[in-house]
Each structure stands twice: as C-alpha cells, then as structure tokens.
Amino acid sequence: MYVAVKGGEAAILATYDLVAEARRGDPAVPEISVAQIREQQALACARVMNEGSLYDKDLAALALKQSQGDVIEAAFLMRAYRTTLPRFGSSQPLDTATMAIRRRVSATYKDLPGGQVLGPTYDYTHRLFDFELMEEEGQSAIDSRQSELAAADDCRLPTADCLDATMPRVPDILGAEGLMETEEPPEGDPRPFDLTRDPVSFPADRDVRLQSMARGDEGFLLGLGYSVQRGFGGTHPFVGEVRVGEVAVEFVPEELGFAVDLGDVTLTECQMVNQFQGSKEVPPQFTRGYGLVFGHSERKAMSMSLVDRALKSRDFGEAADYPAQQDEFVLYHSDNVEAAGFVEHLKLPHYVDFQGELELIRRIRREREERLAQERDAMPEAAE
Amino acid sequence: MNPKTPRQQWMATLARASRDEIATLLGALPEHEVLKAPETGTVMVEGRAGGAGRRFNLGEATVTRCVVRLPNGRMGFSYALGRDHGKARLAALLDARLQDEATDGELAQGVATLAARQAAARDLASRKAAATKVDFFTLVRGA
Incomplete structure (x- = not known):
C-alpha cells in the first residue's frame, strides 16, 4: 500500500529547472523545433499518437520534445491532455x-x-549508416531543392x-x-x-x-x-x-x-x-x-x-x-x-510500508532466535 | 459512400486547407457574430475489424469546430482535424458566404482552385508511390 507523503516542494521545483536544462542539452547546439520533430521524426510521432491514443501530429511532436524523446512519457502526456478535451462524438467507421x-x-x-x-x-535497405546525414544540410541545399521542385511540373515522373x-x-x-x-x-x-x-x-x-x-x-x-x-x-x-x-x-x-x-x-x-x-x-x-x-x-x-x-x-x-x-x-x-505507472510508482517514498516490513522481519528473526535458544537449552548434550 | 453535396465538398476542401489559404480566399473579415467560439475537442475514430466487420474504437483525434452567423442570418460551420482556432473561424465564415453565393461565384472558384491544388498534391503522391510498384520473381526451390 502506498501512503502519501508531504513536503519537498523546494526540491521538486528544483528538479523542474534541472529537467529543463537536461532537455535543452548543450546550449551551443541549436534548439530542435516541434515542426522539425513532426516532419523528420514522423515514425516516433506515430508511435506516440498510437500509444497516447490521440491523433495529432503537432502534439505528438511536442510531447516528444518535452519528454526528451521518451516515447512512453510522451504517450502519457497525450493521454493526460486528452482527458481535458470534450468529446464531440464518434466518426463514421473508416473505410x-x-x-x-x-x-x-x-x-x-x-x-x-x-x-x-x-x-x-x-x-x-542494407542498414548501413548514411554518414552524409551527419552533415547538416545548408540553407543553399534547401533553396536549390525547393526551386527544383517548383520548376518540375507533372512530367517529373513521366x-x-x-x-x-x-x-x-x-x-x-x-x-x-x-x-x-x-x-x-x-x-x-x-x-x-x-x-x-x-x-x-x-x-x-x-x-x-x-x-x-x-x-x-x-x-x-x-x-x-x-x-x-x-x-x-x-x-x-x-x-x-x-x-x-x-x-x-x-x-x-x-x-x-x-x-x-x-x-x-x-x-x-x-x-x-x-x-x-x-x-x-x-x-x-x-x-x-x-x-x-x-x-x-x-x-x-x-x-x-x-x-x-x-x-x-x-x-x-x-x-x-x-x-x-x-x-x-x-x-x-x-x-x-x-x-x-505501476512499475515506476515503486520508486516513490514507501517509508511507512517499509518500516512496517522492517519491524515484521525483525520480530520474526527475534522469535526465531528465541525459539532456537529454547531448543538448545532443552538439549544441552547435543550442543556439546 | 454517397456522392457529396457541394457544401460537403467545400467543407472537405476547407478542412484540408491551411489557415493562410483560407484567409487569402476570404479577404477582409465580413461582419459576423460568433455563435460558438472555436473549440477544440476530440472525435473517436472508429475502424472495422478486418476492414469491413465489427466496429471498434481506434483512438481519438483532435478536432476544432466553430459556428458563425452573418448579418443576413446565414450560419456557417467549420469542423476539421487539428487545433487551429483561427482557421476554424475563417472556414466557418467561408461556409456561410458560400451558401449564399452562386456556384460560379468568386469564392466558389477560389475553393475550386484549392481543391484542384489538393487533388494535384494527392496525384503527385500517388505517382511517386506508383514509381515503387514492383513485380517480384519467385525462384523455384531446389532447381
């Protein structure tokens, strides 16, 4: 059984600051945007939408950003947000x-x-690293690809x-x-x-x-x-x-x-x-x-x-x-x-529970030692 | 699926359009009353087992809706996936205006242009997929 605890506000607030710092990583590296996650980590976003049971690509990307890429934490954010929304109804069954x-x-x-x-x-694919992806795409490459796309009309795939x-x-x-x-x-x-x-x-x-x-x-x-x-x-x-x-x-x-x-x-x-x-x-x-x-x-x-x-x-x-x-x-x-939730709740304070168990095990051991001592006293010749 | 009415068609087009596209089409904001302010909620998306069998709940999707009324009493609605409140209000206004407009009016033509753009994007995606059509050869085992 879990018994609630109080206090610790200052320490908890300090963890918020620390997690924000950890999430941001090296400030010399540019911050990742939600749109970048949505567009370039779409498979991760899909997993978050599924396990969060809410279809919204932007929110899935935000959840991934906020959770530092922890998919289950991101799904949890989606589930929590969903509970704040009214349900308009059900769709027609998809075809x-x-x-x-x-x-x-x-x-x-x-x-x-x-x-x-x-x-x-x-x-x-051969599952070989594409080390070209290590190189950041410059703005000139983006521009030239966009102009190429704009120039190409319907004959691009003849x-x-x-x-x-x-x-x-x-x-x-x-x-x-x-x-x-x-x-x-x-x-x-x-x-x-x-x-x-x-x-x-x-x-x-x-x-x-x-x-x-x-x-x-x-x-x-x-x-x-x-x-x-x-x-x-x-x-x-x-x-x-x-x-x-x-x-x-x-x-x-x-x-x-x-x-x-x-x-x-x-x-x-x-x-x-x-x-x-x-x-x-x-x-x-x-x-x-x-x-x-x-x-x-x-x-x-x-x-x-x-x-x-x-x-x-x-x-x-x-x-x-x-x-x-x-x-x-x-x-x-x-x-x-x-x-x-159930696995991880184990790390929350269980002091009262554990104190109870500690006392129980001490008592059992005490009783066991007393019993053994009595048995020894009853059979003094066997001990010699 | 039943063939869509013109109104169902423009609502489908507006649902897929960006806020900027709708804003450009609508131009200056007409005088109106917001009956139901833009509101985000969810719709539970249903599938069917095996594609055609028993209905089941796949999961929810965010949806934003809005209802407006023009001074002439005409009401406009918007329902679309996502959480864009600005888009919802503009789309509802267009829905109201389009109901009063002739089918070859300026706004209707603008929506037709948007629909054509969406269809072109869909066709392009389809042709890109078609470029990956494959015929695998089956090798005879032990031959």
Missing part, C-alpha cells in the same frame, strides 16, 4: 478500401488488382501513372471464393465498446481487444506476436496485406445532420491470413487477424494482427494455453502508461 495508398504489399499474391507498391520502406483510386483489401479477394473467414458487422452494426469510458470485463469482445491493442505498447505486442510465431500459440500466418496511406475521417455533427469530412489521417492496416483446420460446424478455411494503427507503423499493425488472431482461439474452439491467446493477460498488460 480503408478508399485509402490513398502510399505503400501496399502482399506476401500471399504476386499479382494483385492495383499492384504491389513498395512505397517508403526500410525493408530493402512513367508512373497514378495508382488506382480504390484497391480491394486482399482478404476480400479470397473471401469472394468463400475460403476466408468472413468479417461482417454483427446484427444491427452496434456501437463499439469504449474502454476509456467503461470498465473492461472478461472474456473481452473483439472490439474491446482491438481498441486495447491499438493503444497498446508496440514492444509488448511485438514480443507477443513473436511468441505466437515461435510456437507459443501455433498460428502459421501470411501477410495478406499491409497498406499505408491516408483515409478521410467523416463525422456527422448533430446540428448539421450530414457527414462532414474532417480531413485525412495516415493509417497502417495489416491483414494477417492464418490456417484453420476446420471444425464440426466450419469447413477448413483461412482465418484472419487484423491490425489498424495511426501513422506509418507497420511493426505495430503486424504485431496487433498476430495477437488479434491468437486471441480468437476461443472462437475457433482452439486451446488457449499461451499468453498471446489469453485476453486478460494481453489486455491488462499491453497498456504502457498503466504499466509504467
């Missing part, structure tokens, strides 16, 4: 089939309607046509053949559960699991997804599709009564395809795991889709022997803000 594709790959089909689009990916405006989601292609588990809204297309408003109970439904994983820790989900692949879960997945791009968010304000397009959000979606042997009721078919996250976050979306499938074990009558298959384990431990 990822209308995504403006920047990247889309499938490991199951070579020839896809719409094609395979590698987009901006590190997958085919060979490439635009991508198709809509691309079918890969599992829907298999679905048309009836070989894929169907994904349809339940009767009446109910409003989803919101774990920020209501307490979660178990077994948790899929909407709860997906919301929880979308805001869950990337590292934790990556580890769980990996465990499933290594045999602690027994799924044999293929990436049906990973797609990254922009999707419009639509919202129907009550006073207007029609859908307003609020702008685009960047999303990453992963459709994992798994084998299923079938059961008495269901013929053998492919089953699905789904991942959807803010920003360009493939590792997170893929991990989420692996764990989503693992958590469906019960639905398919499979044994749920491993951590990734157990919703209570996954959902209660994937939230890194909660986890960090």
Whole structure:
C-alpha cells in the first residue's frame, strides 16, 4: 500500500529547472523545433499518437520534445491532455478500401488488382549508416531543392501513372471464393465498446481487444506476436496485406445532420491470413487477424494482427494455453502508461510500508532466535 | 459512400486547407457574430475489424469546430482535424458566404482552385508511390 507523503516542494521545483536544462542539452547546439520533430521524426510521432491514443501530429511532436524523446512519457502526456478535451462524438467507421495508398504489399499474391507498391520502406535497405546525414544540410541545399521542385511540373515522373483510386483489401479477394473467414458487422452494426469510458470485463469482445491493442505498447505486442510465431500459440500466418496511406475521417455533427469530412489521417492496416483446420460446424478455411494503427507503423499493425488472431482461439474452439491467446493477460498488460505507472510508482517514498516490513522481519528473526535458544537449552548434550 | 453535396465538398476542401489559404480566399473579415467560439475537442475514430466487420474504437483525434452567423442570418460551420482556432473561424465564415453565393461565384472558384491544388498534391503522391510498384520473381526451390 502506498501512503502519501508531504513536503519537498523546494526540491521538486528544483528538479523542474534541472529537467529543463537536461532537455535543452548543450546550449551551443541549436534548439530542435516541434515542426522539425513532426516532419523528420514522423515514425516516433506515430508511435506516440498510437500509444497516447490521440491523433495529432503537432502534439505528438511536442510531447516528444518535452519528454526528451521518451516515447512512453510522451504517450502519457497525450493521454493526460486528452482527458481535458470534450468529446464531440464518434466518426463514421473508416473505410480503408478508399485509402490513398502510399505503400501496399502482399506476401500471399504476386499479382494483385492495383499492384504491389513498395512505397517508403526500410525493408530493402542494407542498414548501413548514411554518414552524409551527419552533415547538416545548408540553407543553399534547401533553396536549390525547393526551386527544383517548383520548376518540375507533372512530367517529373513521366512513367508512373497514378495508382488506382480504390484497391480491394486482399482478404476480400479470397473471401469472394468463400475460403476466408468472413468479417461482417454483427446484427444491427452496434456501437463499439469504449474502454476509456467503461470498465473492461472478461472474456473481452473483439472490439474491446482491438481498441486495447491499438493503444497498446508496440514492444509488448511485438514480443507477443513473436511468441505466437515461435510456437507459443501455433498460428502459421501470411501477410495478406499491409497498406499505408491516408483515409478521410467523416463525422456527422448533430446540428448539421450530414457527414462532414474532417480531413485525412495516415493509417497502417495489416491483414494477417492464418490456417484453420476446420471444425464440426466450419469447413477448413483461412482465418484472419487484423491490425489498424495511426501513422506509418507497420511493426505495430503486424504485431496487433498476430495477437488479434491468437486471441480468437476461443472462437475457433482452439486451446488457449499461451499468453498471446489469453485476453486478460494481453489486455491488462499491453497498456504502457498503466504499466509504467505501476512499475515506476515503486520508486516513490514507501517509508511507512517499509518500516512496517522492517519491524515484521525483525520480530520474526527475534522469535526465531528465541525459539532456537529454547531448543538448545532443552538439549544441552547435543550442543556439546 | 454517397456522392457529396457541394457544401460537403467545400467543407472537405476547407478542412484540408491551411489557415493562410483560407484567409487569402476570404479577404477582409465580413461582419459576423460568433455563435460558438472555436473549440477544440476530440472525435473517436472508429475502424472495422478486418476492414469491413465489427466496429471498434481506434483512438481519438483532435478536432476544432466553430459556428458563425452573418448579418443576413446565414450560419456557417467549420469542423476539421487539428487545433487551429483561427482557421476554424475563417472556414466557418467561408461556409456561410458560400451558401449564399452562386456556384460560379468568386469564392466558389477560389475553393475550386484549392481543391484542384489538393487533388494535384494527392496525384503527385500517388505517382511517386506508383514509381515503387514492383513485380517480384519467385525462384523455384531446389532447381
């Protein structure tokens, strides 16, 4: 149990000054701007938006700046800020089939309607340092590139046509053949559960699991997804599709009564395809795991889709022997803000608690020594 | 998705425009009353499991809204992602003015120009992505 403490204001205020100094680093080095973080550390911003469960690139960049790049601390700032905002309502469900594709790959089909689009990916890089990035780009280089961009018109990419405006989601292609588990809204297309408003109970439904994983820790989900692949879960997945791009968010304000397009959000979606042997009721078919996250976050979306499938074990009558298959384990431990809070609270003063334990252990030892002494006294010959 | 009305289209364009672009288009601030001052809140963004299945809450997004009224009684609304209060008020004013304007009016044409610019940026991004289209060859194992 934690007993509150008082006092220490002066010391605490002094830590604010010190943390500001540590955050700034060497004052001879120019200060980093929020816009620079937003534009040049976009993948870190995406992680902060996901784990902070709030889409706002500027705030994610600010959170990273304020937390000196500590992603979990940054997510905490996002969560805290979110609680100060009114909720206007819920969006229309996103339609990822209308995504403006920047990247889309499938490991199951070579020839896809719409094609395979590698987009901006590190997958085919050699992971060798680019030491040119050590050199700061001068203003002249920025100017010359901008004038080059301004001069170039539409013929800059003469060979490439635009991508198709809509691309079918890969599992829907298999679905048309009836070989894929169907994904349809339940009767009446109910409003989803919101774990920020209501307490979660178990077994948790899929909407709860997906919301929880979308805001869950990337590292934790990556580890769980990996465990499933290594045999602690027994799924044999293929990436049906990973797609990254922009999707419009639509919202129907009550006073207007029609859908307003609020702008685009960047999303990453992963459709994992798994084998299923079938059961008495269901013929053998492919089953699905789904991942959807803010920003360009493939590792997170893929991990989420692996764990989503693992958590469906019960639905398919499979044994749920491993951590990734157990919703209570996954959902209660994937939230890194909660986890960090509980782990890190251990460093706050626990003086009263510890004094109690100290006295207890002293008493037990005293009693033990007294008992041993009595036993020795009762058997004096054994001691000689 | 249903085809969009002209008003839905200009609201979508304004949501994606910068404050400067909207300010330039609107010109001098018309006389107006602010019915609902610019306010930032969130909208819970919903996805669907598998893309088409059960709805779930993906996470929230910041949204800023504003409502204005012109002296003729016409109300203008703005709803857009982000936290830009200045942009929200200017966009709401444009929404009000555009409702009273003919479809080939000056403001409507200005919005059409903005929309064309946004479409061009989208096309350019699409063609850059298309330049990375790939055909992998599958090698026969053990051959």
